[in-house]
Amino acid sequence: MHPSNGDLTQRHYTLILISISLATFMTALDGTIVNIALPTISEIFNLPSTTVAWVATAYLLVLTGCVLIFGKMADRIGFKIIFLAGFGVFTAGSFFCGFFPEFFNSFDTLIASRVVQAIGGAMIGAIAPALVAAFFPMKMKGKAMGMVTMFAALGTAAGPILGGVLTQYLSWNWIFYINVPVGIAAILIGSYAIPASPAAQATPSPFDRLGALLVFIGLGSLIYAVSEGSTLGWTDPTIMAALAAAVITLGYLVLHELKMSDPLLDFRLFANRNFLYVNLMLILSYFLFGGVNYLLPFFLELVKGLDPSTSGFVLTALSVAMMVSGLLAGMLINSIGNRKLCITGAIAVSAGYLMFQFFSADSSMLYIVGTLAVVGFGVGLLVSPGTNMAMSMASRDKHGMVSSLINVERYGPMTLGISFISMIFIQAMLTVGTHRHVTESSPANIRIDVLATGFDLVFVAVFIISLAVVALAFLSRDEVHADNLDEETLETAVVGV
Known part of the structure; x- marks a missing residue:
């Protein structure tokens, strides 16, 4: 069972809200802070802008493809586990993004690190609103959700400004390193404040692996097609294949999920x-x-x-x-x-x-x-x-x-x-x-x-x-x-x- 609201003090509510707000801020910040540094990254690795754009595209593909999967996993094994693990993965991925590309002088390691970061981002992004719904009483839900929205807007607004300052006065690596202390603080606060909640389902049926695969392929194909369509051209064979894959897999996903007793969506x-x-x-x-x-x-x-x-x-x-x-x-x-x-x-x-x-x-x-x-x-x-x-x-x-x-x-x-x-x-x-x-x-x-x-x-x-x-x-x-x-x-x- 979920812990009752009576188990939580005002201090716990405040700290839980801080954890959720930090998660929202980080994911929103990371969506806008990177773009400002792409020209610098392009120059350092001597790559065309279309190639460097994958720093942003890879993150979006993996994040969108994974978020539904982690949301369902949280319903089964508990919010706290997924949320804190997500912060750990996101923080580690942020450090990897800043350190490995320069250490190995390899752009590929940056893309791989962004994938790790996106997996963590999907984990914390999937859970943040659910934590408000699960642990805050009705009289506090509205204020908590308003605070989360405020931090999302703050992260979006601060991204380009902070990214420009860090890139110009330190280096592009710091647009990723900035996440590390914030992530560590969020893990410490969340570990203390968020109640340990077991799975909502006492006897869950087997995890819907086919649904997870269909979600990842379908949403990933769709995001790739619409992200790259204007660059490659909508009649490009790769784009047309991606759109076809999205239509087929998402269509089959609906039919598959309607037959499942415990669907992913x-x-x-x-x-x-x-x-x-x-x-x-x-x-x-x-x-x-x-x-x-x-x-x-x-x-x-x-x-x-x-x-x-x-x-x-x-x-x-x-x-x-x-x-x-x-x-x-x-x-x-x-x-x-x-x-x-x-x-x-x-x-x-x-x-x-x-x-x-x-x-x-x-x-x-x-x-x-x-x-x-x-x-x-x-x-x-x-x-x-x-x-x-x-x-x-x-x-x-x-x-x-x-x-x-x-x-x-x-x-x-x-x-x-x-x-x-x-x-x-x-x-x-x-x-x-x-x-x-x-x-x-x-x-x-x-x-x-x-x-x-x-x-x-x-x-x-x-x-x-x-x-x-x-x-x-x-x-x-x-x-x-x-x-x-x-x-x-x-x-x-x-x-x-």
Whole structure:
């Protein structure tokens, strides 16, 4: 059985939250800190940018492919074991990334070390939301989830800044070494504070190995295809083979899991329409946010004419606003409820994307920063209660599974969003450029007009899709499974299935 909330003191809750926040911060930081050092790594190892990009791609492939597997394992053998082991693997992998490539003068060792780091990242990423759902009482869940969202935004914002400083003033190795002391601290804190929880299932059936293999191959193939498709070309045989593998394996995964008594991913959860609506809302939110976050630097640098450092500084408005709204959402969840916050956040996001329609070369920086702040504020206000809703609808024996599912819904859709937005943008520019007979020798102002038109069409598409997020937020309902209720709230809560 899970330990009761009565076994934990306020000190334990605080330390558990610190451990979870450090995990969220580290995984978010590592998603953005590496990119800034890729040009330096490319120069040191004398490799083209397409090859060096595998430092980021390999991490994403393994992380996405493994997160569901570790979520299910945690449901079976306990959260503490997976969480602390994940921190150990992630910390060791971070040290390997910084040390081995230079020691052996080998780029291959960096890729291998990133794989180790990604396995650890999948372990801690899969468990973080589940720890909140499993150990925090209802009255504290909202604040805890808001704090986790804040640290995720902080890690995302700090990555490029910290990566630039470490690379410039120390060396690229330190973008990995920085994780080591944080990881050690998290292991020590977590070992003391997190209760030792045995497996949720007393007599578990054999682990779904085929499902794990299908998840890894299917998600890995999909992420590879969408990550490399724009570089190699969507008709490249490798990309087409990867897409075919993704469709076949993921399709068979659904059929296989529906037959299993103890599936790796229980698709029957989606028979609950409310669970389906909330997860679709999160998927579309991350999908749009990933694509827009990728495209905005191009707008700021190519249309507004900003230098990269100034562009990066402007983009921090997104993360800062997410930090603020994440904390605010945590404070308001208990008094307002998840659904109302999701609706407010979705409307704010859609309003921000509507404001994008007025972006141009003449837009003031105040308007641009304000628009980014509106979008970031809305995303932070939506993600915390949305995650809380999804976790609350699952029984305790499925917390690890749903927690890892939410992580897949973050990494996968953000990658898909980048490819989708990039594809629309390129196609829009080609269509407009061809119609206006624009070439590289055309005057600069005409070429900028074509760029601006491409951005305009993308922003229209983003706004239209954001309306679906608003609709899903209105369709959602606050629903709590009986497993997640405290005794004092059991009689008044709405019990899910």
